[in-house]
Amino acid sequence: MEPQSDIPAIEVENLDCGYEGRLVLGGVSFRVKPGEMFFIIGGSGCGKSTLLRHLVGLNRPLGGTVRFFGQPFSEAAPGERRDQLKGIGMLFQGGALWSSLTLRQNVSLPLEEHTELSRRDIAEVAALKLAQVGLSGFEDYYPAEISGGMAKRAGLARALALDPQIVFFDEPWAGLDPVTSRKLDDLVREIRHTLGTTLVIVSHELASIFGLADRVIMLDRDTRGVIAEGNPRELAASSLDERVREFLHRGAEPA
């Protein structure tokens, strides 16, 4: 995938998401520009994670299309899709580290599978990625031996292993204390700053939404679709939709 400034990094058109024919979200459309920090927000159970799973191909959409850098993804043949996935990283809610592998092996695996690098180079890259997320010295730890926050950072290191152009985050702040959350915010900011990666984040953490997001889309459980799109501060200040204002004003006022 070659990033081109005029082509959106992600283009979603009329995406219908659901399981076993049951519609959870319908007619979702949005575009994400390369290098943008894009949030998918909404209350619990509105389908944020469902949308994310459909975007990355973990579930087959009931309808509509997903394109990454202009290339169709949701309808692509398995081989093409596998190639496109090399340019995508994902951080799962709990980190989803492979429990039988050490952190180094977790980060190395995508490199072993998708690159022709030597063992030594792979080990070096893995150490670098772990250092990037502040986990130097923990290379030989198993996931069960580290804290939840560290597991998330290790998951992020793995997601960044292949230097993807797009990284998806599923509720990255869930279960983290405020200090660790702030550190993760800084890390996310740094990734965007240094690598220019397009970041799509599913969250309902208002502090992080206001602190990080360039743009958001808000999903709603009752309408099963997108009810707002734009900059979170602008939406909080001037959205005509009461649900949007209520959500964005709850707990924290925009600075």
Added chain:
Amino acid sequence: MPASPQPPARASARSDGDWLEVELSGDWRITGRTPSWSEWIGDRRPAGVRMRDGGVGHWDTSLLLFICAAREWSGRAGITCELAPLPEKMRLLAARLETSHSADKPRSRAENPLAAIGLATLQAWASARGIMQFVGECIFGAGRAIRRPGKFRWRDCLHQMAESGAMGLPIVSLISFLVGLTLAYQAAVELRQFGADIFVADIVGLSIVREMGPMMAAVIIAGRTGAAFAAELGNMRADEEIDALEVLGISSVDFLVLPRLLAIGLMMPLLALYADCVGILGGMVVAAGILQIPPSAFFVEAQTIVDLTDINTGLVKATTFGLLIGLSGCLRGLQAERSAAGVGRAATSAVVTAVLLIIVADSLYAVLFHILGI
């Protein structure tokens, strides 16, 4: 909590023309005894029901349940149930309970037999398609592993070989020994009547090598390793570890399934061979202890009837059983629901599927070997 005992919950009837006036009084506690509407109304058939507060003390959901039951009964009987004289809070909560009563329940399609048949057919088709897709992926994965053996997870495979093979030896030993022992004992009782004691060696040797050895080893390994595969993969699925593989474009079949399949496919014939030896040893112990047949004579007699073809048929079957156990364990694990209960169900289902497939495959082999004259 009131200090003095309150009067018990009570509903008293008063006729008002054709209407029935229900006066509620006393202390309505869900933990105590409260009137039941259906018992209370009995055979009465009024033109309408009116409820009023006749001095209700403490009240809770039990009173609301009584009111709702009255409303429901009136609705069925086609008469009016008037709640207006009741306090507003009581009416409001009763209405809320009623709405939760009549809230949308998922319509059970199973009520319609045709729909149930249709659903079952669709489910069976989806399940069959899932199995075919999985087997297909395994075949393609095996092709990829042959083309690029360097990418194969050899270390995982060795680990699984130790887990499913060496670690299974104690239980395989015990069961096979006991099976050989039982088989010999049963045969000995009958054969001794005809003075054909020595043929115990033939019966034990042949049935263990051709049938019982591979079969018993397979059933034990299905319960031990097949369930472990399903539980392990099911747990990985619940923790999103399998999703993480898919998102990174790494095939879960290549990474997780093939090393396990190869390991169990290689270990099963070895375990079957081991089970054969231990089973025959069990038979030998009974022959020596009950029939006074020396082990050397037992061994020589067994050798006359069991040839290499018999051993090979057992090994071919064992390899097939191993692959079936591996496939069903991994398939059920990958299909597991994302919950603790789902993992449990996957493990159970893996064992049941594996044992079923083993028996079916064994029957097919019996027919095939008969046709081939082996």
